[in-house]
Amino acid sequence: MNSRSIILEKLRTGNPVADKPLPEWNLISSAKNLVSGFKKAIEANKGEVFELSEFENWLKSQEFEQVLSISKHFNYPNSIQIPTDAHELAELNLAIIDGQFGTAENGAIWLDDKNLNLRALPFITEHLVIILSKKQLVATMHDAYKRIQDSNSGFGLFLAGPSKTADIEQSLVIGAHGAKSLRVVWCED
Amino acid sequence: MSHSEKASLFIQDAEKTQWHDETLWFVRKKRDLITKTIPEWEELRETASQIKDHVLDHLADYLEEFERNANKNGIQVHWAQNAEEHNRLVLDIIQSKQCQSIVKSKSILTEECHLNPFLEKNGVEVVDTDLGERIVQFLNQPPSHIVLPAIHLKKREISELFHEKLQTEKGNEDPYYLTQAARIHLREKFLNAKVAITGVNFAVAETGEFVVCTNEGNADMGVHLADVHIACMGIEKIIPRRKDLGVFMRILARSATGQPITNYSSHFRSPASGKEIHLILLDNGRSAQLKREKFRNSLKCIRCGACMNTCPIYRKSGGYSYDSTVPGPIGSILSPGTDLKKHSTLPFASTLCGSCSDVCPVKINIHEQLYEWRQEITKANPDRPKNLSMKLASGIFKSPLAYRISGTLMRKVIQALPNSILYHPLNSWGKQRDLPQVPKESFRDWYKNNRL
Amino acid sequence: MPEYKNIGLFIPCYIDQFYPQVGIASLELLEKLGCQVGFPLGQTCCGQPLANSGYERDTEGSSLHFIEQFQHFDYIVAPSGSCVLHIKEHFPASAKIHPSFPEIKDKIFELTEFLTDILKVAIQGKFPHRVGYHASCHGLRGLRLGASSELNIADFNKSKQLLSQLEGLDWVELDRKDECCGFGGTFAVSEEALSVQMGNDRLRDHTSHQVEIITGGDVSCLMHLEGIAKRQHEKLKFMHIAEILNQAIS
Numbered sequence: 105m106n107s108r109s110i111i112l113e114k115l116r117t118g119n120p121v122a123d124k125p126l127p128e129w130n131l132i133s134s135a136k137n138l139v140s141g142f143k144k145a146i147e148a149n150k151g152e153v154f155e156l157s158e159f160e161n162w163l164k165s166q167e168f169e170q171v172l173s174i175s176k177h178f179n180y181p182n183s184i185q186i187p188t189d190a191h192e193l194a195e196l197n198l199a200i201i202d203g204q205f206g207t208a209e210n211g212a213i214w215l216d217d218k219n220l221n222l223r224a225l226p227f228i229t230e231h232l233v234i235i236l237s238k239k240q241l242v243a244t245m246h247d248a249y250k251r252i253q254d255s256n257s258g259f260g261l262f263l264a265g266p267s268k269t270a271d272i273e274q275s276l277v278i279g280a281h282g283a284k285s286l287r288v289v290w291c292e293d
Numbered sequence: 294m295s296h297s298e299k300a301s302l303f304i305q306d307a308e309k310t311q312w313h314d315e316t317l318w319f320v321r322k323k324r325d326l327i328t329k330t331i332p333e334w335e336e337l338r339e340t341a342s343q344i345k346d347h348v349l350d351h352l353a354d355y356l357e358e359f360e361r362n363a364n365k366n367g368i369q370v371h372w373a374q375n376a377e378e379h380n381r382l383v384l385d386i387i388q389s390k391q392c393q394s395i396v397k398s399k400s401i402l403t404e405e406c407h408l409n410p411f412l413e414k415n416g417v418e419v420v421d422t423d424l425g426e427r428i429v430q431f432l433n434q435p436p437s438h439i440v441l442p443a444i445h446l447k448k449r450e451i452s453e454l455f456h457e458k459l460q461t462e463k464g465n466e467d468p469y470y471l472t473q474a475a476r477i478h479l480r481e482k483f484l485n486a487k488v489a490i491t492g493v494n495f496a497v498a499e500t501g502e503f504v505v506c507t508n509e510g511n512a513d514m515g516v517h518l519a520d521v522h523i524a525c526m527g528i529e530k531i532i533p534r535r536k537d538l539g540v541f542m543r544i545l546a547r548s549a550t551g552q553p554i555t556n557y558s559s560h561f562r563s564p565a566s567g568k569e570i571h572l573i574l575l576d577n578g579r580s581a582q583l584k585r586e587k588f589r590n591s592l593k594c595i596r597c598g599a600c601m602n603t604c605p606i607y608r609k610s611g612g613y614s615y616d617s618t619v620p621g622p623i624g625s626i627l628s629p630g631t632d633l634k635k636h637s638t639l640p641f642a643s644t645l646c647g648s649c650s651d652v653c654p655v656k657i658n659i660h661e662q663l664y665e666w667r668q669e670i671t672k673a674n675p676d677r678p679k680n681l682s683m684k685l686a687s688g689i690f691k692s693p694l695a696y697r698i699s700g701t702l703m704r705k706v707i708q709a710l711p712n713s714i715l716y717h718p719l720n721s722w723g724k725q726r727d728l729p730q731v732p733k734e735s736f737r738d739w740y741k742n743n744r745l
Numbered sequence: 746m747p748e749y750k751n752i753g754l755f756i757p758c759y760i761d762q763f764y765p766q767v768g769i770a771s772l773e774l775l776e777k778l779g780c781q782v783g784f785p786l787g788q789t790c791c792g793q794p795l796a797n798s799g800y801e802r803d804t805e806g807s808s809l810h811f812i813e814q815f816q817h818f819d820y821i822v823a824p825s826g827s828c829v830l831h832i833k834e835h836f837p838a839s840a841k842i843h844p845s846f847p848e849i850k851d852k853i854f855e856l857t858e859f860l861t862d863i864l865k866v867a868i869q870g871k872f873p874h875r876v877g878y879h880a881s882c883h884g885l886r887g888l889r890l891g892a893s894s895e896l897n898i899a900d901f902n903k904s905k906q907l908l909s910q911l912e913g914l915d916w917v918e919l920d921r922k923d924e925c926c927g928f929g930g931t932f933a934v935s936e937e938a939l940s941v942q943m944g945n946d947r948l949r950d951h952t953s954h955q956v957e958i959i960t961g962g963d964v965s966c967l968m969h970l971e972g973i974a975k976r977q978h979e980k981l982k983f984m985h986i987a988e989i990l991n992q993a994i995s
């Protein structure tokens with residue numbers, strides 16, 4: 105017998121099975137104002153939320169060498185081309201991508217392969233901007249999973265803030281290995 | 294060494310003990326604050342607990358369903374009965390890619406299997422990429438906490454370590470500066486690794502996907518830049534449906550660190566084109582634990598670490614005092630199942646205060662299992678002297694006469710003994726504590742004189 | 746008020762031998778509140794020290810003895826959350842099948858819960874002191890005599906409910922309102938260093954809030970804390986909650 109059969113056999117014999125049913129639940133969402141709830145959550149996760157005009161002004165004031173925008177809602181004329189190999193993004197300063205929807209209770213934004221193009225993109229970039237519609241917000245993770253129940257992407261990600269760590273004496277440091285900042289920018293849907 | 298001997302050593306550094314205690318208590322308080330903003334918190338715990346209970350009753354079925362779906366998605370699923378087989382599987386995959394250096398994100402399971410020394414012995418360089426894990430790896434130490442691996446270290450120690458290993462400025466203890474140094478150091482490792490290993494937080498039977506949660510983004514940096522992703526998981530990490538993730542994602546980070554969610558929660562369903570995902574399902578004693586009726590529900594654990602943060606004994610004795618891959622209360626009910634003799638003092642390293650059970654997001658009755666392990670341990674390792682005194686006590690407690698005589702005798706003896714003997718170093722009670730003042734009469738005597 | 750004529754007082758062994766004043770206060774208090782209380786002279790120990798050390802199987806004799814001593818009472822009251830919890834949950838299986846055990850389990854109460862849930866009395870009295878309350882873990886998380894800080898449930902505390910009725914009593918809010926004191930039975934000696942460290946930390950929480958008297962529902966915790974305080978010549982006083990209530994009412 106191979107290990108698979110041995111393990112399954114062990115799991116199927118001699119267990120004190122009570123046969124407890126799989127629960128169903130109806131957990132009522134506690135969030136009321138989704139936009140302000142989402143903004144508060146992102147800020148607590150050490151990200152920022154911008155209106156589009158604020159973001160445009162901010163972007164003008166920056167001098168990034170490499171910017172990659174694959175957003176359908178925000179046109180960045182000087183965007184570099186998306187490479188075939190993510191390693192070529194090692195020097196990327198800013199990535200601008202679209203988020204599908206956000207979750208008000210924790211700021212988590214759902215992204216999958218069609219938003220990312222290269223899975224490494226939101227991690228390897230130095231700074232990250234996610235364009236999101238205010239209309240695309242849900243209250244809790246229950247609503248979030250309901251929304252993606254039938255989607256089938258090879259990779260999907262709830263991203264809720266910049267890369268962070270507190271492994272040195274529990275002091276919070278932003279910018280561990282991934283993006284050093286997250287800006288969420290509201291767009292008109 | 295027993296837990297108490299190791300704890301005594303830890304406590305000798307009073308300042309560090311206090312810092313360790315207060316820092317973890319702060320994490321516990323953050324957890325309290327955020328859970329109290331969720332009115333349905335207790336309902337979430339109950340639901341999570343019921344899902345896990347159900348899974349444990351049907352583990353084989355869900356594993357098969359998961360495997361079927363994962364295979365359909367292009368994930369290669371492997372099964373390992375024990376640590377040796379697990380490590381061999383990992384090495385075979387690495388060697389088939391002619392790979393000499395790999396990156397690994399936090400996985401307590403690979404600690405359990407002692408994967409790092411095995412791979413190193415076989416000529417593979419392993420780089421732990423979680424900052425805390427990299428720190429303890431530099432020191433050749435295991436993590437002292439499953440979520441906060443370097444919580445036993447002060448920034449001065451990390452600064453000295455990074456000065457030696459990463460050539461940071463001598464004496465610069467700024468956490469931001471030190472983290473940036475690690476970022477630069479690890480970035481190069483990420484860019485060059487062909488194989489990346491991660492743990493697994495949840496695997497979904499219905500979809501054949503698995504979820505990995507980090508705040509640093511290190512798991513994703515590793516796997517998306519590598520050609521091959523090896524995910525290692527215990528067979529108990531299965532959940533039935535995607536919608537069940539909604540429950541677990543709400544409780545995991547809130548319980549672990551008091552944040553609403555980890556900043557990255559990655560769902561792996563199929564490999565990117567031209568790449569591979571391998572997933573190893575590990576038993577290593579779990580199927581045996583499942584057969585132990587009183588202890589099986591310890592397998593509900595989602596490794597949030599909340600029981601460590603809340604446990605006054607963990608906070609004041611440090612993770613290493615447990616000498617077990619998973620320290621703290623949950624470790625003390627998991628470890629005796631793997632090696633009863635080695636871990637026989639752990640279930641006694643508790644006052645049975647029950648805080649662990651009340652804080653546990655999947656409602657494992659941890660302190661009750663500690664009590665039950667004590668019963669098992671005394672049966673398996675009858676250490677005679679203790680047994681004799683307990684037998685004696687048992688006889689006294691069932692006989693009113695013997696009880697009265699021994700009680701009176703005890704009071705007389707304590708009254709008669711000089712302090713030098715009462716507070717002899719061999720008397721553990723009296724080393725740092727006074728004994729109660731001995732009354733002239735017992736309550737029983739008073740009652741007879743005043744009420745009868 | 747209904748009459749409570751047939752109440753059995755269970756006085757745990759260490760209270761009997763070392764803290765008779767707590768037994769006396771419990772008895773006098775119940776009598777003042779209109780109860781008729783009996784104390785079976787044949788009672789011994791509930792068996793908890795053995796069971797918590799891993800020898801539950803050796804407590805069959807003492808458990809059956811306890812059932813025989815107390816089964817004829819309408820209620821059983823004890824000034825110890827820890828012992829009451831033990832009787833309810835940790836009697837060995839051989840004692841739990843005794844026909845009277847289910848009834849015993851339902852009619853045994855820790856003193857404060859008996860006052861708040863069964864007698865439901867209003868307490869009238871004076872106790873002008875600054876009091877810190879030590880929540881014993883077995884009472885709190887075992888018998889649920891209060892809301893533990895880990896749970897997201899409505900706050901309550903049966904001892905506070907009683908003490909706050911006393912005129913002049915200044916209830917002190919602690920930084921860690923329900924952290925374990927480190928007694929833990931044999932833990933107090935087998936893990937001596939940790940046990941004392943935990944006790945010290947609890948004491949500091951009280952002294953930093955200028956507590957005058959530490960009270961609680963379990964003498965074992967108080968004995969441990971008092972032992973440390975005395976060794977360090979702290980001026981703290983220790984009273985079981987029965988002593989405070991009994992003294993305040995008279």
